[in-house]
Amino acid sequence: MRTFTAQDVLEKAQEYNVKFIRLQFTDIYGVFKNIAITVEELERALEGCIPFDSSVIEGLRGNKESDIYLIPDPTTFQIFPWRPREGAVARLICDVHSPDNRPFAGCSRWVLKKALKEAGELGYRLQVGAEIEFFLFNLDERGKPTTVTHDRAGYCDLTPVDLGENARRDMVLTLEEMGFDIASSHHEIAPGQHEISIKADDALTMADKIATFKFVVRTIAQRHGLHASFMPKPLPQHAGSGMNLHLSLWKDDKNAFYQQDGRLSLSPLAFAFIAGVIHHARAISAITNPLVNSYKRLVPSDVAPFLAAWSEENRSTSIRVPAHREENTVLALRSPDPTCNPYLAIAVVLKCGLDGVDKGMVPPDKLAERGNGQPKVMPARLPSNLGQALDALEKDDLVAGVLGRRIYNNYLEAKRQEWDKFQSEIHPWELEQYLTYY
Structure with a gap:
């Protein structure tokens, strides 16, 4: 994280002739919000004098x-x-504080800062990288998003097949100008689907970057006459969009997941961390996969991470351990999708992993590559729908504790309403299947 003071902000605003400042924050559902002020109010804003009410977040x-x-x-x-x-x-x-200048319990950024502080007291520092997928769709004549993809390209295709290359290039250039370190970008498997990978950074900075990323990508897409969607499964016959989080835990400036003479060159701590995440995986899903639509992506297939398990190569597992080791050892959490609140998601995964470390949990056997034999005990599935995920969240005291009572209650209430509303709707598939025959 760069060092930058309030005085630096005032000087830079003057130097670059800034007129408007957007004070950005994330609501508990992961949606970026902002209040715009003029530069004349900047000094008051930096002193924490901009009020509003909590219903916004x-x-x-x-x-x-x-x-x-x-x-x-x-x-x-x-x-x-x-x-x-x-x-x-x-x-x-922005962080959010109460009038008495204490962190507001509904501030998801504070939830992550609190989790990182507690990890720091144990000597741990979390680094996170992210691979974020999204779709580019055409707009209709009224400027409304459609589900007509911008191209028919496939995995890593080039121009002229990949019609989104120019938009994606502008996205990368804009992100880099805003301080992002971009590792790569390419067309993904589905038509109109793209991925941009962000190099690892400290966990709080990465959460800020993920929140900013979605805002920037949608803005640049709009400037190209397109709609960028992070909806997990917008097209029924094609792959959905995920957000792989590459996690590494550091202690004494060394990667704590790596051990040269360990099994698979992983440390006992790495296995315990994996075990903790798998143990809490169903409750974690309520945070990392927060929409009804999220579970249309987590269905059995060769590439969808629908199993609460780990592997080196099997793409059906929620955790994968990529081949690189030593300082580059990471655990790739593949189940999250880009609609989640990055602050809550990273906080919950960190605390669940450390719960495994604290309790010396042992993970199940790794899942072999598909076709190379079945494990003695088949791994559990992640929830099949949002209702199941919320049920698991209600039973998991650790995850509830990480969120804090205020966020937990409000999040659960809103998501229960979302699920109940979905359950009460009649969907086109039902009419097609049943109306004529019953």
Whole structure:
């Protein structure tokens, strides 16, 4: 994380002729929000004097609202490259505090900071990289998104088949101008599907980057006359979009997942961390896969991570251990999708992994590559739908504790309503299958 003070922000705003600042924050469902101020209000904002009410981040209105304040993090100051240089627009990502200047219990960024602080007290530091997939769709004549893909290309295809190459290039250039280290970008398996990979960074910075990434990608797509969608499964006959998180835990400036003479060159801590994540996997899914649509992606197939298991090569497992070792040893969590709240997702996965370390948990046997024999005990599936995931969340005290009572209650209530509403709807598939015959 770069060192940047409030005074640095004021000086940069003046130097680059910034006129507007967007104070950005994430609601508990992972949606980026903002309040725009003029540069004349910037000093007051940096002092934490911009108030609003808690319904903005909790998504609920009624008698539960609280007065809260935005506390900008100076290290997140960035100027939007796509806006005019004269009268420029910048942003600051904010934490949320109560009027007594304590962290607000509904602030998901604070949940991650708290989890990282507790890990730090044990001597651990989490690094996270991300591979994020999304679709580019055409717009209709009214400018509304369609499900007509921008191209018919496939995995790693080139121009002219990959019609999204120009948009993807502009996305990468914009992200890099905003301080991202991009590892790679390419067309994915499905038509109109793309992936951009972000190099590993400290966990809080990566959560900020993921939240920013979705905002930037959708903005640049719009400038190309396209709609970028992070919906996990928008096309029924094609692969869905995931967000692989590459996790590495560090202690004393060494990768704690690596041990040269260990089994598979992994440390006992790595196996215990894997075990902790698998043990809590069903409850974790309620956070990492938060939509009804998320579970249309997590269905049995050769590439969908639908099993609460781990492997080196089998792509059906939620955790994969890539081949690289030593300082590059990572655990790739493949089940999350890009609609999740990155702050809550990373916090929950970290604490569940460390629960495995604390309790000396032992993971199940690794799953072999498909066709190379079955394990003695078949691994459990991740939840098949949002309702099952919420049931698991209600039974998992550790995950509930990481979220904190306020976020846990509000999140569970809203997601139960979402699931119940879906259950009460009549879907086209049902009419097609049943209306004529019954």
